Amino acid sequence: MKGKVIKSTGSWYNVLAEDGLVYPCRLRGKFKIKGLKVTNPVAVGDKVVVEMEEGEEGTGVITEIEARENYIIRKSTHKKHHGHIIATNIDxxxxxxxxxxxxTSLGFIDRFLVSADSFRIPALILFNKKDLLEAEHQQYQQELIAMYSSIGYTCMELSAFDSADIEKVKAQLQDKTSLFSGHSGVGKSTLLNQIEPSLEQKTSEVSSFANKGVHTTTYAEMFGIGQETFIIDTPGIKELGLMDINEGELSHYFPEMRDLLxxxxxxxxxxxxxxxxxxxDAVEEGRVAGSRYYSYLSMLENDDSHR
Known part of the structure; x- marks a missing residue:
């Protein structure tokens, strides 16, 4: 039978099957994806074919992975020259x-947007914790929203504790499979719990010592919050090393630079x-934001310090 991978824990995968039940499954043999060096051959979001194991209680074997519409990938933190697929088949x-x-650094935001744009995956930026911003930061946030909106990205500012804001976010998620990502401590788990209280995602305080969050999500996991509405929660990502994008095409994934092709x-x-x-010339004249151009140069150099 066919199904969708909703959780991966390394060697086992939870598959939501056509019958509406979830089965723990393992891989049959080794899967190699042509032209793609990855540490995880199967990822959350993959559509798979499963055979139930004889004599085993409710477990299956993944025998086939269907062609992917798209995926978000980052450099593996453990294996050089390998990637780690975060999730697949994303709306x-x-x-x-x-x-x-x-x-959140602008370099990280821009890397995320480039990763999404390289597969033509629409991106939504949620600026959280608006209730904690002082006037100076509020103004800066408005400037960022204006800048990213002007190049075609949807932006929202919100507080995870404002019910009106949560309803606006829910409207953006309706009937889509949405990948949620961000640094640890940005309030992602709190936000998801407000969107769908039954998720009960673990949350943790931001460490005041380093002003960074503690990782609370260990594996990517997909949750259904409606008939056709799915959320994929991902571990807090410290950095996002780009994969499979050569220097000649990098500017194609910056919409404002693509317009100047x-x-x-x-x-x-x-x-x-x-x-x-x-x-x-456009940077000089202010038609391309200096921060975006700086991110572009940083990605070209592939300099870890700017991630």
Whole structure:
């Protein structure tokens, strides 16, 4: 029978089958995905074919992984030159960000957006903890929302404890499979518990010593919160190393740079030093935000310090 992987714990996978039941399943043999070096051959969101094991009580074997519509991947933290697929078959990627307690860097936001854009996955940025912002931060947040909105990203500011805000977020999730991500401590689990109290996701206080959250989600997991509405919760991601994007195509995943395609003097312009570069001119004139251009340069250099 067919099903959807809703949880992966390394060697076992929980599969939501067509009959509405969840079965623990393992992989048959080794799966290699052509052209993709990954530490996890099966990921949450994968559509799979399962055979029930004879003599075993309610366990199955995954015999086939169906073609993926898309996926979000990051560099493996353990295996060099390998990726780790966070989730697959996603309708939208939701990033929970905060400007205080802890601060989400613009570099991290931009890496997340590039990862989503490389598969044409619409992205939604939720700026959480608006109730904790002082006037100076409130103004800065408005400027960021204006900047990201102007290049086509949906942005919302909210407090996880404001019921009106929660209803607005729910409306954005309706009838979609949404990947939720963000640094530890941004209030992702609290937010998900408010959206669907039955989830009972573990939450933890932000450590005041390092101003960073404590990891509370261990594995990516999918939850159904309606007939066709699913949320994929992911572990708090410290960094997001980009995979499978070469330097020649990186600017294609910045919408404001993509709009300038073909306008540079040289067709193979890297937008770093060439004369007659339309992107560098746009940065100079303020049509491309300096922070976004800085993120672009950082990704080109693949410099860990900017993640």
């Amino acid at each position: 939208q990627a939701v990033l929970v960000a905060t400007l205080v307690y802890p601060k 073909g306008e540079c003097k040289f067709h193979n312009c890297t937008h770093t030093h060439e004369p007659g570069c339309a992107v560098m």
